[in-house]
Amino acid sequence: MKYKDYYATMGLERAASEEDIKKAYRRLARKYHPDVSKEPDAEEQFKAVAEAYQTLKDPQKRAAYDQLGAHRPGEEFQPPPDWGTRFDAGAFSAEDLDLADLFAQLHAGRGRPGASRPRAGMDYEVAVPITIEQAYQGTQVDLELNLQEYDEHGGLRRVPQSFKARIPRGASDGQRLRVPGKGGKGANGGRAGDLYLNISLRPHQWYRADGHDLYMDVPLSPWEAVLGTTIEVPTPGGPVRLRVPAGTRAGQHLRLPGRGLPHPRSDEHGSHGDLYGIVQIVVPSVVSDADRALYEQLAASASFDPRAHFV
Amino acid sequence: MRMELSEVVWLEEHDLSLAELAEISGLPIAVLEDLVAAGAIETRPLHGAAGSSPERFGGTAIRTARTAQRWIQDFEIDARGLVLALSLLDRVERLELQLRALRARLPDGRR
Numbered sequence: 001m002k003y004k005d006y007y008a009t010m011g012l013e014r015a016a017s018e019e020d021i022k023k024a025y026r027r028l029a030r031k032y033h034p035d036v037s038k039e040p041d042a043e044e045q046f047k048a049v050a051e052a053y054q055t056l057k058d059p060q061k062r063a064a065y066d067q068l069g070a071h072r073p074g075e076e077f078q079p080p081p082d083w084g085t086r087f088d089a090g091a092f093s094a095e096d097l098d099l100a101d102l103f104a105q106l107h108a109g110r111g112r113p114g115a116s117r118p119r120a121g122m123d124y125e126v127a128v129p130i131t132i133e134q135a136y137q138g139t140q141v142d143l144e145l146n147l148q149e150y151d152e153h154g155g156l157r158r159v160p161q162s163f164k165a166r167i168p169r170g171a172s173d174g175q176r177l178r179v180p181g182k183g184g185k186g187a188n189g190g191r192a193g194d195l196y197l198n199i200s201l202r203p204h205q206w207y208r209a210d211g212h213d214l215y216m217d218v219p220l221s222p223w224e225a226v227l228g229t230t231i232e233v234p235t236p237g238g239p240v241r242l243r244v245p246a247g248t249r250a251g252q253h254l255r256l257p258g259r260g261l262p263h264p265r266s267d268e269h270g271s272h273g274d275l276y277g278i279v280q281i282v283v284p285s286v287v288s289d290a291d292r293a294l295y296e297q298l299a300a301s302a303s304f305d306p307r308a309h310f311v
Numbered sequence: 312m313r314m315e316l317s318e319v320v321w322l323e324e325h326d327l328s329l330a331e332l333a334e335i336s337g338l339p340i341a342v343l344e345d346l347v348a349a350g351a352i353e354t355r356p357l358h359g360a361a362g363s364s365p366e367r368f369g370g371t372a373i374r375t376a377r378t379a380q381r382w383i384q385d386f387e388i389d390a391r392g393l394v395l396a397l398s399l400l401d402r403v404e405r406l407e408l409q410l411r412a413l414r415a416r417l418p419d420g421r422r
Contacts, residue, residue: 029385035378035400050385120337123377140316165317173411176374177319194335196377197319208415215415251418264321278418 001078003071004099006052014066018057025053051100060087061103098158101148121184121193122148128197130167132204132214135261136236138169145195150187165197170264173201173209206234212261212273218254219282220244235259235275242277250281322370326355332368336376338383345390346379351397 007014010024032039032046039045055061064087071077087106128141144162151157165179176198183193207214218233228246232239235256242254253276260273287295329347333340346352347366352375354366375397382388382396 026386033385035381046385120334123337163315163317165319167319168321174408176322176370178322178325178370178373179317179319182317191334196322210412210415213415217419253416264323276416278416280418 001076001099001102003068003073003075003077004048004052005070005073006056006065008073009048009052010056012056014070016056018059021053021056025049025057054100055103061106063087064106065103101157117188118190119150119187120190121150121186123183123193123196125196125198127200128165128167129200129202130171131202132207132209132261133236134167135171135199135201135209136169138171139167140164141167141197143195147184149185165195167197167199168264170212170262171199172211172261173199175199207236207275209261212263214260214273214275216275216277217280218242218244218277219280220248222281222283225249225279225281233277236261244279248279250279252279253277254279322373325368325370325373327368327372329366329368332372332376335373337380338376342379342383342390343376346376346394346397349394351379351394352376 007016010021010028012020012024016024028049029046031037032042032049034043034046037046055065064083067083067087068077068079124145124147126143126145128143130139130141142162142164144160147159147161149157149159163182165177165182167177171177176196179195179197181192182195185192201209206216208216214236216233218231220229220231224231224244225248226246228248229244231242231244233242233256237259240256240259242256244254248254256275256277258272259275262270262272284291327335329340329343332338333343336343338346343352347354352368352372354372355369378400379393379397382393388396
């Protein structure tokens, strides 16, 4: 079993008072809780802090932890020989047990009333980033989780689980899916926990999603914008031809109805969001002599004044 | 090794009773009732049902209730603080949604 220095995790001295522990936890929870923190490693940091607090806030668990002695973080160690009996740790094997699991099951050996009551398995949430193409077609994702489960003696253990989950077509950014019963197993007839999949869309080279609508930039040359044209643009369902009317301005939205992401539960021909092309007028960075001559001819003869409203 | 393929359920498709919501979220029924009374958790609109019908909840209620359960456990927050924090979270999420929508409409290089 690897040692974890719960005091160091919470930035505390070993002689810290209960009030010091509570204050340190509140400060660190505010800093690292994944629901409020923008720190890149917030979730891992908060898990470590919460684990330390669960043990240090309980005087009995803290006394048991202190009796393990001080070791270097990550150092392999064995609890003293009579430690399990003194602190009602129940039967455990130090080799395959995490320190957090050991303290979670502390007092499990006491045979107290309610020890065999049904206990629900833990729920888990995982982030599932998918591409816009996967959201359009539906996909399967491989999930690897390290689930906490109760063993036949009521002790906790970590069980690696791998499985595939089907993400139906129509998932959008920020949407959540529930996989019932795929969290940790329950104990004594308690229900299995659930797994929640938090869907996010990976950035795409062309498309930007807003719900089931998609937006993309459509670059046009100045003469295409003035004269109008028909161009081919990519969509998640394959390229389509788009008619650009004469006199199109930069920033205008060209709507392609039903070319966005499918709505949930829609079939192949079901309802989709729309795709909007945002016009950008792009000028060439290198101009040939012949082209320059044409531009100069246009400049000399054109009556158009884009700054007429300044006068 | 052949892996089992798990089917998922859209959170929006759920239709739950108060007891089912309590079981899924891990929140006591009394706390859920307080959150419903304060408007922090919305009930599903009942179409044409009698006023005495039991309240039903949609999937978004699972999200809110699970967040509430997490905050009670992790922040040791009381009921009044919880209602305030949940309403602020709702506001932040609505603003983030608007921001994402506006960013999607901006041409590349201006986001």
